[in-house]
Amino acid sequence: MHQPIRPDQGVLGAYYDLWFEKVRDRAQRVGYSPSDRYNDAVKNRLLAEIITPRLRSADARWLDYGCGPAHLFKDLVETRGAWRVGMDISSAIIAENRGRFDGESRTEFHTLDDGFLDQADEGTFDCITCIEVLEHVYDLDATVGRLSRLLRPGGLLVITTPNGRRVAPMLRRILPRAIALYLEDRLEHRGIDELEDADVDLAAFQVKTHFHEVSTDELHDLLRRKGLRVVETSLLALKIMPNRTFNWLARRLSGFVSAMEVLDRATRHWPVGVFKTSLLVTARRPATESQARTQEA
Numbered sequence: 502m503h504q505p506i507r508p509d510q511g512v513l514g515a516y517y518d519l520w521f522e523k524v525r526d527r528a529q530r531v532g533y534s535p536s537d538r539y540n541d542a543v544k545n546r547l548l549a550e551i552i553t554p555r556l557r558s559a560d561a562r563w564l565d566y567g568c569g570p571a572h573l574f575k576d577l578v579e580t581r582g583a584w585r586v587g588m589d590i591s592s593a594i595i596a597e598n599r600g601r602f603d604g605e606s607r608t609e610f611h612t613l614d615d616g617f618l619d620q621a622d623e624g625t626f627d628c629i630t631c632i633e634v635l636e637h638v639y640d641l642d643a644t645v646g647r648l649s650r651l652l653r654p655g656g657l658l659v660i661t662t663p664n665g666r667r668v669a670p671m672l673r674r675i676l677p678r679a680i681a682l683y684l685e686d687r688l689e690h691r692g693i694d695e696l697e698d699a700d701v702d703l704a705a706f707q708v709k710t711h712f713h714e715v716s717t718d719e720l721h722d723l724l725r726r727k728g729l730r731v732v733e734t735s736l737l738a739l740k741i742m743p744n745r746t747f748n749w750l751a752r753r754l755s756g757f758v759s760a761m762e763v764l765d766r767a768t769r770h771w772p773v774g775v776f777k778t779s780l781l782v783t784a785r786r787p788a789t790e791s792q793a794r795t796q797e798a
Contacts, residue, residue: 510590510613510614513590513710514590514591514592514612514613514614516710517589517590517591517594518591518592518593518594520591521569521570521591521593521594521597522593524703525570533703534702534703534744534748535747535748535751535752535757535758536702536744536747536748536751537702537703538758539738539747539751539758539761539762540738540778540779542758542762543737543738543762543765543766543779544632544661544737544738544779544781545576546762546766547735547737547781548573548630548632548659548661548781549576549577551657551659551783552573552577552580552628552630552659553577553579553580555627555628555657556577556579556580556583556585556627556628557579557580557582557583558582558583559582559583559607560583561580561582561583561584561627561628562583562584562586562625562626562627562628562653563580563583563584563585563586563626563627563628563629563630564586564587564588564625564626564628564629564630564648564651565585565586565587565588565629565630565632566588566629566630566631566634566648567588567589567590567631567632567633567634567637568587568588568589568598568610569589569591569594570594570597570598571587571598571601571602571610573630573632574587574602574608581605581607581608582607583607584607584608585607585608585609586608586609586610586611586617586626587608587609587610587611588610588611588612588613588617588618589610589612589613590612590613590614591612592612595610595611595612598610618647618651619647621651623650623651624650624651624652624653624654624656625651625653626651626652626653626656627652627653627655627656627657628656628657628658628659629648629651629652629656629657629658629659630659630660631648631658631659631660631661631662632659632660632661633661633662633663633779634662635660635662635713635715636662636663636711636712636713636714636715637710637711637712638712638713639712641713641715641723642723642726642727645723645724645727646727649724649727649728649729649786652729652786653786654786654787654788655785655786655787655788656785656786657732657783657784657785658724658729658783658784658785658786659781659782659783660720660780660781660782660783660784661737661779661780661781661782662714662715662720662779662780662782663711663714663778663779663780664714664716664717664736664774664777664778664779664780665713665714665715665716665719666716666717666774666775667740667774667775667776667777667778668740668775668776669681669684669778670714671775672684683743684743702744702748715780717734717736717774717780717782720780720782721734721782724782724784728786728787729784729785729786729787730784730785730786730787731782731783731784732783732784732785733782733783734780734781734782734783735769735770735780735781735782736769736773736774736777736779736780736781737765737769737777737778737779737780737781738765738777738778738779739761739764739765739768739773739776739777740776740777740778741776747761
């Protein structure tokens with residue numbers, strides 16, 4: 502497999518400083534495209550079901566690794582009593598989050614390079630979320646190992662990441678490049694300054710910093726090697742048309758996005774994995790040594 506070039510962390514951090522600024526500007530100008538809203542909705546519904554019950558008590562501890570503008574902290578209001586830690590590579594977004602959550606003493610934020618992960622005690626967190634982040638991480642093995650160390654016995658790691666075996670990578674192998682890129686919604690000649698275009702989806706730009714896109718089996722294997730037990734895997738965001746077509750229909754048919762959400766939910770366990778764009782995997786750190794030995798076996 503082709504090994505991506507190791508990114509300079511400072512350059513990548515500066516890119517995401519600009520990324521979040523452009524996303525905010527775009528939202529103010531034209532809002533989010535229907536396909537972006539659909540992708541977020543199908544993930545957030547399941548995330549709320551998985552995360553919230555574990556984080557209602559004041560003793561609960563939650564790390565959101567790659568928190569961005571801390572949408573999860575804002576949306577899951579039931580978790581405000583827990584100790585919540587957000588972490589991101591963008592120093593600008595972390596500064597904004599600190600101002601936005603000023604006064605919430607049980608919510609704190611750290612940049613990726615401030616040493617927090619290495620200084621935190623083993624088994625600190627009941628829940629760690631990693632939402633659309635692992636594909637942007639150069640060293641998957643080391644990152645998942647560090648996160649696994651921070652989970653308490655019985656704690657849960659929740660990951661969403663692009664499905665490496667969706668139909669898009671296959672299109673690149675069998676179709677002319679220009680056609681494949683169009684169907685994938687990847688417009689590589691466009692720059693981040695064009696994010697204000699209402700018909701351009703955020704994923705078309707995020708994909709430029711994808712260092713890895715893993716399959717279900719690859720992610721399961723990685724989690725098991727780091728001592729975690731896979732609890733559940735879901736395939737999310739049914740994609741049967743280019744985003745441009747999706748957006749065109751959504752703007753003309755009321756209820757189209759809601760109908761697609763229902764269809765996605767109904768096909769959650771159907772054998773249609775190549776038409777699902779995202780993986781949602783939950784893994785648990787074994788609570789006892791005997792469970793850990795069973796996992797290794």
